[in-house]
Amino acid sequence: MLQLFENAFRLPDKIAVIDSQGSYTYGDLLRKSAAVASYLLNGKTDLHQAPVAFMVSPGFDYVSVQWGIWRAGGIAVPLCITYPFPSLLYVVEDTGAQTIVYGPEYAEILAPFETTERIRMVEISEVPQSADVDLPEIGLDRGAMILYTSGTTSLPKGVLTTHANIQSQISTLVQAWEWTERDHTLCLLPLHHVHGIINVVSCTLWSGATVQFLHPFDAVRVFDVFLEGKVNVFMAVPTIYFKLISHVETLDDTGKKSISDCLAKFRLMVSGSAALPVSVMEKWQVISGHYLLERYGMTEIGMAISNPLHGQRRAGYIGMPLPGVDVRICDENDQETQDQPGEIQVKGPSVFKEYWGKPEVTSKSFTADGWFKTGDIAVVEDGYFRILGRDSVDIIKSGGYKISALEIEEILRTHPEVKDCAVVGVPDEEWGELVAAAVIADAGLDVKALNVWMREKMPAYKTPRQYRILSELPRNAMGKVTKNELKTLFQR
Template sequence: MLRPGGADLTIAGGVREFGRATPDVVAVRDGDRELRYGALDERSSRLACALLAMGFADSDRVALLCGNRMEYPEIAAGLAKAGLVLVPVNPRLTAPEVEFILAHSGSRALIVDPALTGAIPPEFPGRVVTIGPEYEKWLDDSRAVDPWIAVDERDPFCIAYTAGTTGDPKGVLISHRSRSLTFYATALEWGIGPGRRTIAVAPMYHGAGFAFAYAAVYCGATVSMLRSFQPDALLDMIQRDGAQSVFLVPTHAQLIRQAFDEVPSLPSLDTLYFNAAALPKVLKEWVFEAFPGVGVHELYGSTEAGVISNLRPPDARRKAGTVGHPWFGTQVRVVGPDGSPVEPGQPGELYSRSPYLMNGYHGNPAATAACTTADGFLTSGDIVIRDDEGFISIVDRVKDVIITGGVNVYPRDVEEVLLTHPAVVECAVVGEPDEQWGERVVAYWVGRTPVAADVLESYLRARLAGFKVPKQYRTVPALPRNAAGKILKRELKGLHAS
């Protein structure tokens, strides 16, 4: 069967389509700068031609060390047009950490934000291009012609590096097909499309941050770049740009709550969707009150699996504490330690299968095999419970379950109750070594007002089984988090390691 050229899905597709259909519509806003679809299409083509003229080809890797700024979408689209692979790099990393990613990915070039040149490894052998005058001349000197390099939609468009919570980061191979289908599903679920406006709040180097920001330019909407998160800056941007849909992580909501006694009216905003970490029930109830009339979605997923489930607004209060049903095209399997499916209401490890799954870990077939099944399911690494209506609740990470005196304690059970105490702003519960019990339950918490440990203990004992009540309570000024907003529990354990 003949296969017409260009029929495969690629992440450059939307830019090409809307560059021709709506060339004068604003695709990206960044402060006082605007980039319209016609210019986005042309500039991404110039970038593709510039790289091809330098001899790049055949899925060569190009790293991008950059924060949220106007150039991010055009670089991603340009690499896709050239048939090259994007390697997004966390702007917070040090030069040695950046060096590991560049070497492990085999990146032959690095495009870098001028504010981040200090993180460039001194021994990097590839070409370095700094965004600014050098970058602009590079584009100006290139042909404004789309090269239309053939790309198989199942090939990776990027290698996204995980946070490296256990050893070195792993490079997640994400295909064009995976993300293109994610963008279309995003348009279906949250209306991201022509005439809609959204904001890139989460960092675009991260899987979710990229997916929910780039979905806008893929689907003909407008995305505004938030360079760094400040509660007042976000709300000002929503008002100024008339944003309708905004993706946040729970930490963002917590910071807005701390900054404002009352959130100002945001008449354009109709949709909020949360991801990256569980949204505590107490905080979610505040979101409902602070943003009246706004539909609140709670998503669950990972870089490796994409979006797995979504709790939609009609069930947001009724099923608070869950992450909803499996997302479009997604199958889930909840199994016990022996690999057999568990009954509704029983905890088990969640596996998912969908078109959004990663291709595997770059250069690490052993790690890929360890997290996948022969029939194509991928483990989430999470313990969940599915109720009799099919709603999924995340109990905890498999690795975070505390075994104390031979009994399993799921930290989230304790955290949800501790967060209902009026003195507690944030908390994290971890297991630490104990000679008698194997592990003891320890609570780290950020306080709104000072309160004695015995007061917290009495509060929890009235609401939890005794074996779940922490043996120790440690106040901290802030909980350590990565850029995606996830609490780094390993760092908390290290604070008091003997």
């Protein structure tokens, strides 16, 4: 039996999940996931790694379906609940999933699949609450899950992880961040990405702790839950912290103090999935007393690098390699570099098996000696890794220089009139690429004055040559800015 389920059997009466419908024990979760597994098997003894797609809202049913697919021997394929139909169709067709499990609220958008003979549609209410059935023995080398990359630089790729990969990803974080069954966390994150599925939900349930779901996001409700005094671990993306800060700033002094006193009792707060602006880090520290723990990971590798739970956390740095994860910095010839920027490469049991149905892409993503090439550029300073950006979108090659878009963004965000920003490289015949900045600010922002200000903060060759003032930045479901969309805007 998989370790995740063995741990659940130890604590049958402990509260595992809280959602809008109520509280559920580990025993409830084991019974419902067994019923889901039985229903999916439909008389078979094993799904034999067949992909099963599911579109279920965050909560008890989501976890029951995911566990049920695993316990039946299938590969879980979570569908993003905010995607339009063409994006859902892409995932279903790419994986070849022949079963889709869904919540009734998604019946309308999934309706076109009802006419597809090869696809079995299972509405979650059809599944009984429990079932007595022999379930297959699941080996760690089996495929467990297919998650899709963000698609910020190309079409999304299906990332196949095995149960061994997932077990390594979870146990590494449980050890590094000292999870225990006394922990209680609030999940606000999308559950079609590794941040929500592994870091929050799976680490919680592996540890015998409690995960509470709040969907959809609402800043007022988040603080209501915090003020109940049960939550002590919280993980979010920078955009969520930004929204929470904005809400706190609307409160009177009494309200602010109440929230600050509550947050000071948390044992851990983490930020990830996108670069955390230092300005957000500093504002949150004033509110909560916590210096957010930044870490680095990808769909393909889980988490690989983290600031320490105990010890110095550095703003703008992602920290040091996690236990059991080998990390190196390499040049363009995959040779390890010392004290120079280079690509982060990772090796270890947490690294994914393959890109689904893409053997050539998989092969090109690994070095000859088995290191995964992340495409992220970083430098190591005093043992701490600092991300300079993604080679394809965040490293701007202009006039012979390699310029970090993230460095420019960090400076821009310190301007008093700039609420947020994103920097990209725009193709140019003379320079190769020009530095261009999209800025969230009031329409009255004086761009010329902003540019003068920037030139006082950094070398002229790094300062933007073009600016656009926007009301919001284009983002994907995880809050990452989709920079290719921004490039198109500047090119128009």
